[in-house]
Amino acid sequence: MNAHVPARNRQTRALVVAFGIGSLVAVGLGVYGSTHEPTFFALNLAGFSSGLAAKAWLATGAFLLAVVQLVSALIMYGRIPVRAPSWIGGLHRWSGRAAVLLTVPVAVHCLYALGFQAGEPRVLVHSLFGCFFYGAFTAKMLVLRADTPNWTLPVLGGAVFSALTALWLTASVWFFTTSGLTF
């Protein structure tokens, strides 16, 4: 319906909308995390010794799937010299969905029970990346079907992957090194 609008303007507008909504999500999570009273209570998942262990393993699962994401994306963009199999797109989509759904219980626990905290560098970095992750993820989902410049998808994908890696390093890896590989 906007056929008369030059393509470049349309792209910029789609870009601003996607990044704007993503930014709102990130800031909104941060505001919620820092204004609501941490409850230090959350449902524990069956089968794990503690809520922390459950979170650490869920996040580890998400991180492993994120590695699948990175590799499949590189194949789709032709950066790995293999012939892209026909199912690579499906693999990328479904591993991504599984990964982000695995992160949700972790994030809900973080936000509900702990909130945005800045007491020590690890915690501050984790809080910031936690908010950024969902903002970047939202923007990436919005960009997928929108008419935005070609560079946006790999940049956002890279941002989502980097954020998840940072989250995993500042939480799961920290947990495993302090408490051992407990389930």
Next chain:
Amino acid sequence: MKKYAPLATLVAVVLLGAGLLVANMLSNPANRTTTSAASPSAAVAAAPSEWASAAPAPAPESAPPAAPAVAEKAYTARSAGNEVTVAIAVKDGKAVAYACDGKKIEAWLEGTLTGGDLTLQGKTSSITATTDEKATFGTITVDGKEWPFSAKGVAAPAGLYEGRGTVAKVATRVGWIVEDNGNVTGVTSANGTREPAPPLDPANPGATTIDGTPVAVTALDGNSEVIPR
């Protein structure tokens, strides 16, 4: 349909998150309002319920209803039978408390001071008390055991202290109570086990070590962030 697949993913994330949040809120024991009108338990139930109605969306905290009776103060006490030492710090309507027996029992609590009513909650502990500038009277419950205490207002260096460090790669947390006669009671907690704390010199907290590893010690006031245990 394919056009909306990413949106469907987003919606699934939001729905799962909202569902878990609601499940958490429903099962949070602090959100179960009691119907009994008994004053102490009603006071406990009333404080946390203000965010029980918080929507999953970003919700600002509502303002505390009554002005705190004391702006900033610390109190220490032994429970009536000398079972535990208790320290409470209040500041600007917020309160933190630490209780321990110097050996195995400890509790970190966090709460609010509304008017003269002090309500604190730990993971398996709680305090209800009334307070003024000079003293705090109330009851502390730790793991189902209930002890009355009367705490007197103290001035620094008396009060409560927290130490944190990484000892042999294990995150270690220490709590100390310094009474105004100079007595220090504390417990070290690491990896789920508790033992008597290392000595603390309130005049030189920077020198505190566990097995030679330095521990960062901070004197807490009512506004400090503690992790309830």
